[in-house]
Amino acid sequence: MKKLIILIIAVVFGNQMNGQTYNTFEPSKTQFMIRGYGHTGFEYMKSGDEKESTFLGSAFAPIFLFKHSDKLMFEAELEFVLENNELEVGLEYADVMYVLNKNMTIRAGKFLLPFGTFMERLHPAWINRLPTRPLGFGHDGIAPSSGIGVELRGAFDLGGPSLNYSVYSTNGPRLKDGSVEPEEAGMLMFQNFEDNNLSKAIGGRLGLLPFADSSTEIGISAYSTSGVGEEDSVYEDIGAFLYALDFAFVKQIPAISGLVDIKAQYNSSNVDTATFIETHEDGDEEAYSFDNQSDSFYGQLSYRPTMADSDFMKKLEFVGRYSDFNAPEGAEWEEKSIQYAFGINYWLTWRSVIKMSYQTTETEGGHDGDGITNTDGFFLHWAIGF
Amino acid sequence: MKIIKQIIVLGFFSAGIIYELLSKLFKIMSVKTVQKKLSIGIVFLTIGATTIACTSTKGTNADDPTIAIAEIVEEFKIEKSGAQMWGETCNRCHLAPSPADYNDTDWETISLHMRVRANITENQITKIEEFLKSAN
Structure with missing residues (x-):
């Protein structure tokens, strides 16, 4: 009985002490949060006589934010995608950042590159106004999306206008020399996790918002490296220089009762000329080279009638996009493509959207052959940010 | 200067x-x-x-x-509210978020993340964060 009383007293007082401890516990300075986005949908594609349609498995991209203090943070994004009947997992970025002062932050690790704005700011499914990326971005694209290295970035108030900058150094791209995929000889591969040479890429972006209402931004980016080839190979000293120009205009215009959003970006890639080997079907080898210059462009206009009387209309968005891509003449991957895309979006909330779009692409050359290929697509996607 | x-x-x-x-x-x-x-x-x-x-x-x-007063006057002239900056800055990429969707602690984390991701000035992100925390 005595032991039971002692036990009860211990439990009661223990709970009270625990409660008191909890109540006086101050919020932790360490904050952990999971954000991210996901999307799913349906696609119908028609290319020449070939037709295909498929429901898309969900893509899931969790973002982990670990705020250690007001200045120190770790961020990482994973990407889970069902592709080719397999689950593919990618590390979009994983970096640690520290705010040095009000105008400068340092980042190190794998981070999204500020080469233009599309890949760094606009590509997530719940932000991108169309279900697809413009030509020139993504797989076989010419614009680098991420890199492993170190970066300084920040922004300045200019008394109304503002200016932001970024400078970085990364492992840089590696050159596909055609030994593995002959049809891609001369392409740059930006997934260079372990550097293949001693040369590092350097780059930066300068963005100017000339008006006090932040409606307009003009940006210029550059990315350069003196070596993209394998160390001690004939391609060791092949250099590359890329640049991008970007423009954004987002403003509520009462005269048309809505919000206009214009985005545009031009990318240019210039790689030093190199000689590659083509193996013919009879086994003969032939050396060839070409002027390795590519470029791409996209311009997008969207309109949301945010000042409409109807709640339904307020949630609608109309979007159109033009994009083109030119790969080098003489390369195995020579291509000229033009794409038009049109869509209607319905915003369920500020971070959840249903996108319906039609897209038509005319491709001359490319992986599909030498002739002209027309590809039409219908897309119905549902994207959500969280 | x-x-x-x-x-x-x-x-x-x-x-x-x-x-x-x-x-x-x-x-x-x-x-x-x-x-x-x-x-x-x-x-x-x-x-x-x-x-x-x-x-x-x-x-x-x-x-x-004189310079200090001039700067204060200048800042007063161009002062914008956090709500206004929230509307202008967030909309540059995505729809402006609802303040009610996250608590104060979450907004602190998100603000630091967005400050770096979108290269926003300290003044802008501070005011936006204050607005989001006051309006949720």
């Missing part, structure tokens, strides 16, 4: 970049030469930005009340 310093440094960098691009566009130089000159341009920017960022002008202004 601070703005003049910023403009000078940015002018240096912008001139370097524009020169590089024009050089490339007109195909006057080889890729390797451009690479070297770009390196110099980026070094200029890094040094310039570091110098500005690490230079405090508080002491100077504190000694001269």
